[in-house]
Amino acid sequence: MSTGITLKNKKTAFDSFFLHQGGEGLAAFEKGMEQVSNKLKEVYSDTGQPFIGKTPSEIEKEIAGIMHFSGEGQSIQEVLEEIEGPVLRNSLHISHEKSMAHLHCPPLLPGIIGECIIGTLNQSMDSWDQSTAATYVEEGMVDWLKETVGYPETSDGVFTSGGTQSNYMGLLLARDSFCDKHWGHNVQKQGLPADFQRLRILCSEDAHFTVKKSASQLGLGEQAVITVKTDEHHRMCLNDVQAVLKRLEEDGMLPFALVATCGTTDFGSIDPLPELDSIAEKKGLWFHVDAAFGGGLLLSHSHRDKLENLEKADSMTIDFHKLFYQPVSCGAFMVKDRRHFRFLSHHADYLNPEKDEDEGIVNLVTKSTSTTRRFDALKLYLSLKTVGLETFGKMIDRTMVLASYAAGYLAGLDNIELKNKHPEINTIIFRYQAETEIGIDFNELNRAIQQTLLHEGKGVFAKTSIDGETFLKLTLLNPRTSEEDIHELMDEIEKTAIQLMNGGLARV
């Protein structure tokens, strides 16, 4: 309801620093946005390579040079000029076609524009009175996700800062639900039960490190995580799951959760969800699926079937800042039975009093381990709305086509050892390995190849270690990366390897 009172004449000394009804704020907003947009356009129009190629100490020094603040302040334009070199041009250009190191995506334009709206509105998702419309947008996006996953009506979810938080939440609910069922013990109120040292979590040896990190933060210690062997495709080995469970039973341990990974960080492998679900069900284990990476296949037209039985999970992790192309950070935690959120809820009189709940007021803090929380749901909403589900699926499918092309191409190259001939999602693992008369330390050489190309800015890819050997990794998330980009990158890798070997590096 408008009061009809205009405050136009009530000027303050701070009017040009905030967006508000008054003309000064509006003009400053418009001007600032235009200047930022022009500066970013200028920088992006000449990002010929993914990285400028400077050393850490060079960049550190340039940044130190801009770390001073004056009493009277500077104009946005002046500061933009000042940070152009040190920050804007020295940053990793993640949207470049040859930027393919980590699960770190080029952000969609509607996501970037979404960030601008999110920052402007600055809603906080903890209580309805701080996110009066945003609460329902997030709830609507959770409903969309429920439907897309195939989750039942009883399910629920909440946006998170990413996979780390979502995995933590999954294991927290799993732990507390087990303690409640098994001992009638309330961890929230009483802390860990006397027998907590017997609690065990199973995941594969290729699972994300945050499973162990969560166990440690949950007071169970990393010792609570038992890693199961993986097969030649880096999928959790079912025989070993059975063997481990049998051994734990014999030792009097209490396994309570089974974590499957849908898209492992290195290989993109997908654990056998239907079989694991049925083991979990039989043994009464909480089944958590870490689909931080693989969850992107929900929108794929040709690979959606790889997520068969995802909807059986008791809880799951989905990241939108990976295969959903959202600016960092954006993720979700989903749980099949929303009643489990009771293990998290705490009523604070100032924020989410129980009376609110009685009156039907939705305070999302009840479902989260965070309090103040970003309105990240909006950028995903804008992205799905503007790109459209058809094109979104095509984008993801394009990266799958590229990954399988890259695997085929690398398999045909001399001096390249390819680890995954049939990539399940978008990652390619390989290393340079030539027959030479001189002894070469190929771990050292591959490490040097990665470092050299990063410092020349010609290609940004990752290194990882498999069975003690150094391998290189391409994570092909960018639907604009072409077959030609892969050829050029592999040429650079070969050239660099030869130069390094001739230069005497890595000789043993």
Ligand SMILES: *Cc1c(COP(=O)(O)O)cnc(C)c1O
């Ligand atoms: C990225 C990733 C995580 C961690 O998620 P963040 O968003 O970085 O916190 C967990 N699990 C898997 C499989 C991942 O790929």
